[in-house]
Amino acid sequence: MFSDKKARRRSVLKGAAATAALGATGLYAPAVLSQTRKFEGTTINGAAFSHTFSAHVRDLIPEFEELTGITVNFQDQAFPVYNQQADLELSTGGSALDFVNITFIFSGRWIGAGWMHPLDDFINDPEMTPADWNPGDFAGGAQASLQDADGNTYGFAWEAGAMIMSASRSDILDEAGVEMPTTFDELVNVCDAIHNKDGVAAFVADKLHHWNWIPYLMGFGGKVFKDPPGDLTPTLDTPEAAQAAEFYANLLSSYGPEGVLSFTDEQALNAQLNGRANIRTQAIAWHTPLANSPDSKVKDSVRFALMPGGPAGNFPGSNSHGWGIPVGSKNKEAAWEFIKWVMSPDVQRRIAIDQGYSAVTRRSIIESDAYKTQMTFGGQDVASLYLQVLELGGKSGYMKYRTVPVFPQIGDKINKAIERVATGQQNGADAMAQAQDETISDFRKAGVEMDL
Amino acid sequence: MRNGCDLTAAASDIALVRGRSKGRSFDRTQRLFYWYCLLPALLVLGVITLLPTIYLILVSLTPLDLTRPNTWWNFSNPTLNYELLLEDRRFHNSMWVQAKLSFWTVLLQLVLGFLFALLLNMRSSLLQALRTVFLIPMVLPPIVVAIIWKVLYTPDISPFYWAFKAFGWSVPALITDPNWALTAIIIADTWEWFPFTMLMILAGLQMMPQEYVDAARIDGASPFQTTLFITLPFLKGVLLVAGLFRLIDSIKAFPLIFILTEGGPGTVTEVTNYYSFVQAFSFSFLGFSSAITVVMVAATLILSWIIIRLVGWGGEDG
Numbered sequence: 001m002f003s004d005k006k007a008r009r010r011s012v013l014k015g016a017a018a019t020a021a022l023g024a025t026g027l028y029a030p031a032v033l034s035q036t037r038k039f040e041g042t043t044i045n046g047a048a049f050s051h052t053f054s055a056h057v058r059d060l061i062p063e064f065e066e067l068t069g070i071t072v073n074f075q076d077q078a079f080p081v082y083n084q085q086a087d088l089e090l091s092t093g094g095s096a097l098d099f100v101n102i103t104f105i106f107s108g109r110w111i112g113a114g115w116m117h118p119l120d121d122f123i124n125d126p127e128m129t130p131a132d133w134n135p136g137d138f139a140g141g142a143q144a145s146l147q148d149a150d151g152n153t154y155g156f157a158w159e160a161g162a163m164i165m166s167a168s169r170s171d172i173l174d175e176a177g178v179e180m181p182t183t184f185d186e187l188v189n190v191c192d193a194i195h196n197k198d199g200v201a202a203f204v205a206d207k208l209h210h211w212n213w214i215p216y217l218m219g220f221g222g223k224v225f226k227d228p229p230g231d232l233t234p235t236l237d238t239p240e241a242a243q244a245a246e247f248y249a250n251l252l253s254s255y256g257p258e259g260v261l262s263f264t265d266e267q268a269l270n271a272q273l274n275g276r277a278n279i280r281t282q283a284i285a286w287h288t289p290l291a292n293s294p295d296s297k298v299k300d301s302v303r304f305a306l307m308p309g310g311p312a313g314n315f316p317g318s319n320s321h322g323w324g325i326p327v328g329s330k331n332k333e334a335a336w337e338f339i340k341w342v343m344s345p346d347v348q349r350r351i352a353i354d355q356g357y358s359a360v361t362r363r364s365i366i367e368s369d370a371y372k373t374q375m376t377f378g379g380q381d382v383a384s385l386y387l388q389v390l391e392l393g394g395k396s397g398y399m400k401y402r403t404v405p406v407f408p409q410i411g412d413k414i415n416k417a418i419e420r421v422a423t424g425q426q427n428g429a430d431a432m433a434q435a436q437d438e439t440i441s442d443f444r445k446a447g448v449e450m451d452l
Numbered sequence: 453m454r455n456g457c458d459l460t461a462a463a464s465d466i467a468l469v470r471g472r473s474k475g476r477s478f479d480r481t482q483r484l485f486y487w488y489c490l491l492p493a494l495l496v497l498g499v500i501t502l503l504p505t506i507y508l509i510l511v512s513l514t515p516l517d518l519t520r521p522n523t524w525w526n527f528s529n530p531t532l533n534y535e536l537l538l539e540d541r542r543f544h545n546s547m548w549v550q551a552k553l554s555f556w557t558v559l560l561q562l563v564l565g566f567l568f569a570l571l572l573n574m575r576s577s578l579l580q581a582l583r584t585v586f587l588i589p590m591v592l593p594p595i596v597v598a599i600i601w602k603v604l605y606t607p608d609i610s611p612f613y614w615a616f617k618a619f620g621w622s623v624p625a626l627i628t629d630p631n632w633a634l635t636a637i638i639i640a641d642t643w644e645w646f647p648f649t650m651l652m653i654l655a656g657l658q659m660m661p662q663e664y665v666d667a668a669r670i671d672g673a674s675p676f677q678t679t680l681f682i683t684l685p686f687l688k689g690v691l692l693v694a695g696l697f698r699l700i701d702s703i704k705a706f707p708l709i710f711i712l713t714e715g716g717p718g719t720v721t722e723v724t725n726y727y728s729f730v731q732a733f734s735f736s737f738l739g740f741s742s743a744i745t746v747v748m749v750a751a752t753l754i755l756s757w758i759i760i761r762l763v764g765w766g767g768e769d770g
Contacts, residue, residue, distance in 0.1 A: 259605075259607045260628070405519060416719060419718045423718065
């Protein structure tokens, strides 16, 4: 009887222990397991513009598919092509895409028009997002353009772009006896000294002038808008804008390789990788391949610096691009699984440290020793350059001009104006005055109130 | 006898009237039959052509902007887009660029098409074999043609530029030079489409009776005179149709401009349909873009009508 009771008690205790253990694990493990394969058989479609980060993501997709059973169709296209197609798709509220890159210059437009799905419900649901995913780990500056005025989150930044300068063939600078330029005047002098030495063009840039030119505009004391985002009166017809346009157009036409005005990002990068063009001012992700890409022929000669400043100061561009979910997507939860996975601390660390991606957005990675080591090239601490630019951009908020909903309209006018000046069709003042007139006309169509 | 004649005449009159009546009835039945046959095709045509056109015109009367939902079906100021077009310098420039592009591409394609058709019309087995080769550019997808020319025009990857460099010649990048960019588009478009005009003219040439040429030769006409006074007038209709096709197609030129220049440098190669595309798909101004398109459709119709009135369709007397 006793033994029976004892045995029964043991059985009960064992059973209770087993139940408790199952219960304890059941609170976590089954949820994780069910989450992992919850969307098995689902196909999600995503798109972004071509970038080194997109290439890393593409390489990692099979791992995600293996883990979750979700099939990912991912396409990346040239920057302007992607933006145009995504803009059209989002404007129709279509369901063709389940996750997209929210391009910096379109963030205000896409989020403001209600074309992106808010992610807060996903983030705040522990069933969907574990606490250790830690959304607070993303750099605040990089996340700013992916949130609305009420603080709702529509995306997570995969790039915190910071504009720096590189010289792919610093040996030519050394031979010419010149240093990396720190001011606009020095930049011209250096270009003069090194242009076409050893068949290498002194300066190269891609054709996205409304990104590349703005730091020069601000360096001369000009602005794009009167006081963005509140007052969107364009200010392109100022003497400072005309001066900046002529300065930058001269860099392109006098020191650029033949055909530079049609260069895409990839062409400009290739010109540097192959040592055919020397100096470039652009976001950091387009510079670090010069030091760590297997295709680079300039690994030993590349040098990095802050981009030069003008009479009014130094305004290197900073931006961020992030993953978001279109409001029309029919697979929002599966898309969130993908975004959550690709932006997880582990995958981000692997992309940053193992693959050498520089423009990472998780603070825990930026501040890690491994990242600092990764970002040190030939004794040059590029990580500190990166942080300096991010701080400059965040301090005065001079990048606010870029996320207003009507930026695509004014960006187009800037591109055209710089091309007209660089090809000698107009002088800076006339080109910028025309850009101003055309922008005002387009803003009227868009219903923008201006102080004219 | 007279009565008999009268009766016969009356009978024949009645038969004639009945015959006419039967004939008219037959004609009417035949016409109805044709209409019944045509009706499904006309209905389909109306749905796929007429309705979108009506919708386009309606949208052009609104300030439709995809980022502002309140602009849908807002007809409060229906002429606004057209008023804006009147003062839009970039639109005016695009029309002028379009005119230059259309003029030169149509002219060059007709001239080259005619010359190559004359060449290929000669009785030679080599030339017969070459016909297919000449057709290749025309059957390539337009985007492939654009990429081919993008490679050829881009100095750092172009075999032409490598050759120029090897000879020590400095040649500007055509697609970024404002003096050459439009010419670069014209060259690429002509390369792509002269085989079309060549093919049509060649078909026309093969329809031409040899007697015309023989008679001219007997009268002592030189080959040049034969071409000028016999062949060209005979081909008038074919040339007009080929020219009209190419004119209408030149107004639709898009892939070459999108891939090669994006309308630049500045707006040197920005034709009207590219400008309309930018307004619609870069800025979401669908109302304004529709107004541009309506103007383009109207201009094309008017231009085609004028050309047909001026030149005529050619025909048997041609």
